[in-house]
Amino acid sequence: MGPMGDMTEPRWLDDEEQRTWRAYLHATTLLEDHLDRQLQRDAGMPHIYYGLLVQLSQAPRRRLRMTELAKSAKITRSRLSHAIARLEKSGWVVRENCPSDKRGQFARLTDEGMDVLRRTAPGHVAAVRQALFDRLAPEQVEQLGAIMRVMAEGLEPADPDADLPWLR
Amino acid sequence: MGPMGDMTEPRWLDDEEQRTWRAYLHATTLLEDHLDRQLQRDAGMPHIYYGLLVQLSQAPRRRLRMTELAKSAKITRSRLSHAIARLEKSGWVVRENCPSDKRGQFARLTDEGMDVLRRTAPGHVAAVRQALFDRLAPEQVEQLGAIMRVMAEGLEPADPDADLPWLR
DNA sequence: GACTCGTTCTTGAAAGTTGAACTACATACG
DNA sequence: CGTATGTAGTTCAACTTTCAAGAACGAGTC
Numbered sequence A, B: 001m002g003p004m005g006d007m008t009e010p011r012w013l014d015d016e017e018q019r020t021w022r023a024y025l026h027a028t029t030l031l032e033d034h035l036d037r038q039l040q041r042d043a044g045m046p047h048i049y050y051g052l053l054v055q056l057s058q059a060p061r062r063r064l065r066m067t068e069l070a071k072s073a074k075i076t077r078s079r080l081s082h083a084i085a086r087l088e089k090s091g092w093v094v095r096e097n098c099p100s101d102k103r104g105q106f107a108r109l110t111d112e113g114m115d116v117l118r119r120t121a122p123g124h125v126a127a128v129r130q131a132l133f134d135r136l137a138p139e140q141v142e143q144l145g146a147i148m149r150v151m152a153e154g155l156e157p158a159d160p161d162a163d164l165p166w167l168r
Numbered sequence C: 001g002a003c004t005c006g007t008t009c010t011t012g013a014a015a016g017t018t019g020a021a022c023t024a025c026a027t028a029c030g
Numbered sequence D: 001c002g003t004a005t006g007t008a009g010t011t012c013a014a015c016t017t018t019c020a021a022g023a024a025c026g027a028g029t030c
Helices: A015-043 A047-058 A066-073 A077-089 A111-133 A138-155 B015-043 B047-058 B066-073 B077-089 B111-133 B138-155
Strands: A063-065 A093-097 A105-109 B063-065 B093-097 B105-109
Touching (some): A015 B111, A138 B015, A138 B111, B047 B063, B047 B066, B047 B105, B066 B077, B105 B111
Antiparallel strands (some): B093 B105
């Protein structure tokens, strides 16, 4: 990015870009709200908490280290601590000590947690389908995937050394 | 949606859909986080608050009724009340009584608020550009717009009578 | 061992969000 | 009018997220 105090006129969005950007903001907030409400109603937790349970359900022995879980859910460790505390109160997750690193903690999905997931996953998939995949043409699904992957590339939390190639 | 207790196996996402859905979740959360941090750093407020100022800046006399603003920002009136209270403390917005409806309130963008917007808009546009438009091919911008419009259609808060056509 | 430094995870307080209850005013209808 | 019902906005309590410490351990160095 340019130096501070850069006085050059910024490149504003053109018409097509504006329309797309507005549509993006509109659609993504509507979908996030929709899924949040759907899951709050049917599973008693917000979308992000549900995502945590899903991650755990797919992990070996249904458990993950806190830091790994935080990374894959793209939230801070602090936020995760609070979230896991809440999920633990609900009985869907338990914490377990890590024998090889006494600082470490695992979050493990309980059987109750797995049950909640089994009960609510169909409704959640249905909601996603209904909002997205049942409304898009197959090409559009591919296009969306490609676009999202491009976006993610540009935003990926940088490898600490990635911007220091001259040091290698 | 089907009746409760529906025992039929739900249609899960196929491979392509899974990949796209994951990419969508990944990319949208990364972008939202990125913009939130960028605006928190450069403008001292989260993305949604910035959006409120933008809406106001484009409205006639730089003011809108609370309910209208809430609708166009797609947030609850409750959330808006808190947000405007906060923006009022920062001096960027003021509340004004509505003469024609004594229940009503306008939120009006102050000159200070307008200044913040002028100062920070270039950086924000640059961030959006860098994350999105500078990385997408022109066709992809169009595709993204089309896809987001389809999504929004399916999620649009329903007109109360929209699903009761037989009553007209 | 003792020192330093980095990592893991938690904590507490402040800020933000939600959904329901509530106040005040508007509108419709008899 | 008067009463009922709806709408605009705020407020409260419960919950979630953020930010800035902080406690506990690991790893390297002397």
